[in-house]
Amino acid sequence: MVETYLVPLLKIAVLLNAVLVAVTYMVLLERKVIAWVQVRLGPMRVGPYGVLQPIADALKLMLKEDITPARADRFVFTLAPIVSMVPALIAFAVIPFDDEVTLFGYKLSLVVADVNVGLLYVVATTSISVYGIILAGYASNSKFPLLAGLRASAQLISYEVAVTMMLVSIVVTAGTLSMVGIVKAQLDAHLWFVFIQPVAFVILFIGGLAETNRAPFDLPEAEQELTGGFHTEYSGMRFALFFLAEYANMIVVSAVATTLFFGGWLRPFPNVAPLAFLDLVPGWIWFLMKTFVFLYIFIWIRATLPRYRYDQLMRLGWKVLIPLAIANLVVSGILKVLL
Amino acid sequence: MFDTNELVINMGPQHPSTHGVLRVVLRLDGERVIEAKVVIGYLHRGIEKLCEHRDWGQIVLITDRMDYVAAASNNLGYCETVEKLMSLEVPPRAQYIRTILAELQRIASHCLWLGTHAMDIGAMTVFLYAFRERELILDLFEEYCGARLTYNAMRIGGLPLDIPPRWDAKVRAFCDILDTKVDEYEELLTHNRIWLERTRGVGVIGAAEAIAIGLSGPALRGSAVPRDIRKDEPYAAYADFAFDVPIGDAGDTYDRYLVRIEEFRQSTRIIRQALDGLPEGPILGKVPRLIKPPAGETYHAIESPKGELGYFIVSDGKSNVPYRFRVRPPSFCNLQALPRLVKGHLVADVVALIGSIDIVLGEVDR
Amino acid sequence: MVPITPYHYLVLSAALFTIGVLGVMLRRNVIIIFMSIELMLNAVNINLAAFSQQWQNAIGQVFAIFVIAVAAAEAAVGLGIILAFFRNKDTLNVDEMNTLRW
């Protein structure tokens, strides 16, 4: 009973809380990093160096009036932020934070569910998250969100194709769909997959930026063009949910990239014996560190690059990334057979 | 046939990228603009009529409120027009300081343009970088005249104030800073692939058409027309300085961007020359106590940061207010090109193009 | 409580199929009719998956995947037709789709 129900439930509870805290602190991280890039200080007032800013933000958003526009589709309008938040959270279920660890004399794997279709599961959840944006665009009964909703759905669908193709080449290399299995495959291969599949990594990263609607692909919420895009009409907690979903998605993409290409919980050069002292750092810390680096790069890119235009974005997706992903898949298939 | 795709959206007057209260009614096919209608007048304050009820000296202060990001240029244009009407002689020191102020103002205005233009295209860091440099100029102006936005910095016949001690050294220091910072802006944008894709070939307008529409300033020079009033009909002290007039070749957004970036450098070049050759002497010419220009009319234009800023003033020679006061605002005339420029482009280009022609609504609506 | 057998799944699938049939027969909005067809295809897929479980081999699942592929093709073409039709007639009502050409 304890094994089948209690432990997973505990894991889910801990993970959910950790993710939500991480997400709120992502907002602070983003503000701070962008501020540093722009030679500013960022939030400084709430707590030392602004570390309590997320709490203030959360309070503010919760206390704000929650407005539903007149003639909006109320049911869908309320549903949309939830639909965008939930897939982002459930995707964490298959992400392995560490190998089996022993806790209180108890063998515990730091993954909620090591399902044998883990990778596909992640793709499936992201494919659901597009609904949040489309529905928000539709339900607001306003033209800018509608445009943004159409943009978002087109963008997500086209980039999903490239990313999924690329994931197939990872599966070819690893020989498994399980996330834990992929990390172990990297241990067996004596190499992180980023060195074996560099093209796939680049595609995943670009596709990840596009799928999380981050700069330079943040067209659905392009403030300067669509006045905030799909969440133009949202306020208060419902707006906050969209916001949190975006950051949760960023963490998911970073964690997936870490797992697939940077050896998850493995230390750098996992099979080089002279570096064994690196094992003093627990695996989950390696994992978090790698994920953090990705998040930092996400923010860094946002602070640096201008925004793509809609047609250019679609062109990049269909005419560059998808052919590249297919070519990569073919080449990895051939190499797999030959080697 | 029934068309499912046409959509009319109302961009502005409350929209983050219309630089104030511009309203553009866009007819879209998907995201492609079929037609754009520009609706102006949300900031109309009747400045021209107001000026016909203020005496000549008071008008300087009102001109501040037109292009409020380039108040000194407005002052300069107005004062020179009245001086032309009255055939007043302005002492050389005043001319030089006016030139310095006008060029600082050009840099400040271009900083604001660069920041907002880059922000419209999504590069938010450039916005803060550019505003940081604009802040330095505002500090310089504050030290000169005490105001940071609406300076009221000139008088008919000269200047109200001489430059404060060691101000020139600060201006020089600023020019050195700016030259390095402009390189920094260029590093972020000029060769950035996304920036190139977003600006190249967007809103192309040929030289002949640009002239026909009545574009002026950097927007015109971007279309390879080397027209710069500072060069062609020198005013203030511009005749004394060597500077280049940068022009583009394709007439697209990218060229207009490059022209303005180069103007940063030319402006510091002019300022340095003016500081080197700053003559001693009075700062106010022989101006009568009561300013009452003789009956007549005149038109005088200067090169404001945004283009040809012209004043047409009629004096009846009797009253102490202008009989007719009319401004040719560069923003207004350049804005005419917008519907033509955005046609066939996407919504995202509309904001890029609004930024690219660099308008200030205070000047458009007056 | 009786253990859950494929039998149960078959009943469920039959009920879902009937709902789909009802949708096709009663609704006049062509998009809803399309969605009812999707419901029916899903009912069939439940059947296939249940049989696959029953006989412990994956052939049922393979068939279900083919069904999904065909459904995707059907949706793409069908919705294309609906869009083209809507452009010309400004309606989605099947009762008004009573001419073969216009």
Next chain:
Amino acid sequence: MLEAIVFYTLAVFTLGFGVLVITARNTVHSVLFLVANFLCVAVLYVALAAEFLAVIQVLVYAGGIVVLYLFVVMLVNLKAIPEARVDPRRRSRLGFVLAAALLAEVSAILVYAGSRSPMAPAPGAPATPAPGNTETVGWLLYTDYLVPFEVASVLLLVAMIGAILLARKQEA
């Protein structure tokens, strides 16, 4: 026990969302209920030990095909209710009767078949499902069912081109 709870809950939700799909007034709501229905069916697949099928269901059906529906619904964005006009020749009651007849027929078959040979695991089959059924499915797809698989891919290609051709706007 747990299996039964899961099954009955899912069955109720699947059928409930199915009914909502065909009864919802607003087409967008209909599409949403369809998604919910598909997700429930996906969980049913998991209960049937068909994880790969479940994920494909979510990925292709819920994440792909239904988005297409939503797209079309939003594009046509009707002001008038599409079902305002009823053809006088329409016989709605007959529809009910036919559907009831169908259900009765299928149930009859099931009851009859169930009474004759109760559903028990096939005698020759292994007691536990083969590990990694994704592999099994893939293996079957690329060996025994290679020709149908290729035909399906051609079908998808044809459908894609057809859809583009149909939805494209006529050049003036």
